[in-house]
Amino acid sequence: MGDYEDVLASLETLNLSILKAMDYTKRVYESGSNVDQFVTRFLLKETANQTQSLLSSVESAVDAIDEQTNPARSAAGHSLMDTWYDNPVPSYSPTSWMVPREHGKSFQTGSPDTKAEGLEGQINRLAELIGRLEDKTLWFDLHQRLSDSESTYLLLVRDEMTVSHKHLAEFCSSLKQYLKSVAGEQDCFHVTAVKLPDGVTFIVYEFWETEEDWKR
Numbered sequence: 001m002g003d004y005e006d007v008l009a010s011l012e013t014l015n016l017s018i019l020k021a022m023d024y025t026k027r028v029y030e031s032g033s034n035v036d037q038f039v040t041r042f043l044l045k046e047t048a049n050q051t052q053s054l055l056s057s058v059e060s061a062v063d064a065i066d067e068q069t070n071p072a073r074s075a076a077g078h079s080l081m082d083t084w085y086d087n088p089v090p091s092y093s094p095t096s097w098m099v100p101r102e103h104g105k106s107f108q109t110g111s112p113d114t115k116a117e118g119l120e121g122q123i124n125r126l127a128e129l130i131g132r133l134e135d136k137t138l139w140f141d142l143h144q145r146l147s148d149s150e151s152t153y154l155l156l157v158r159d160e161m162t163v164s165h166k167h168l169a170e171f172c173s174s175l176k177q178y179l180k181s182v183a184g185e186q187d188c189f190h191v192t193a194v195k196l197p198d199g200v201t202f203i204v205y206e207f208w209e210t211e212e213d214w215k216r
Contacts, residue, residue, distance in 0.1 A: 014051070021047065035189045038154055039207060154189060155214055157206040168200060175202065182206060187213035 001008075021044070028040045163171040175193060182191045190207040208214040 018047070018051075035154065035207065039190050042156065042205075155208040155211050157204075157208065157214055159204045159206075160201065161204070162201045165200060171202075175204075179204075185213075 025040050025044055028036050032040070161171075179191055179193055182188050187209040188206060189209065190205075192205050194203045194205070195201070196203070206214065
C-alpha cells in the first residue's frame with residue numbers, strides 16, 4: 001500500500017475527530033459564552049478550509065489519472081491534466097488544527113472509495129454547520145476585531161514562527177512558559193498554539209479584549 005497506508009489510517013482518525021469536534025461545537029453554541037462561540041467558529045472554519053484543500057488536491061489527482069487512462073476523455077481533459085501536473089499542491093492557509101490520535105481505539109477499515117466519500121461527507125456537514133451558525137455570529141478575520149450586535153469586541157492575533165531543529169527543544173520549553181503566562185492575563189480570553197506537520201513551524205492564536213491589552 002506504500003504511503004497510502006498512512007493516509008487511510010489518518011482518514012480514520014480525521015473522521016472520528018471531525019465528529020467529536022462537531023459535537024463539541026453543538027454544545028458550545030447551545031450553552032457556551034460569546035467568546036467560546038467566537039473561538040469555536042474560528043477553529044471550525046479553519047478545519048473546513050484545510051480539509052477542503054486536501055480533498056481538492058486528491059480530486060485533481062483522480063481526475064488527471066482518469067483522463068490519462070481513458071483515451072476518449074484525454075483530449076477534453078488535457079488542460080486539467082496540465083494544471084494538476086504543473087501545480088500538484090494546492091494553495092491553502094498555513095494554519096492547521098491538529099488533533100492527536102486516541103490510543104486504544106479500533107476502527108473499521110473500508111475501501112479507499114468509502115473513506116473518500118466519508119471524508120467528503122464530513123466536510124459537507126462542516127460546511128452546513130457553518131451556514132447554520134452564520135446568523136449567530138458575525139465575521140472576523142486575523143488581526144481584526146470581532147464584533148456582534150451588542151458591541152462586544154475581541155482582537156484575534158496570529159503569529160507564525162519557524163524554529164531550527166537545533167533550538168527546537170529550547171523553543172518548545174519557552175513557548176509553554178509563554179502560553180501559561182498569557183493564559184493568566186485577565187484580558188486574554190483564549191490562547192493556543194499549533195505545531196504544523198513539518199515539526200518546526202508553530203502558530204500561536206491569541207484572543208484579546210482590546211489591541212491595547214495585547215500590546216502591553
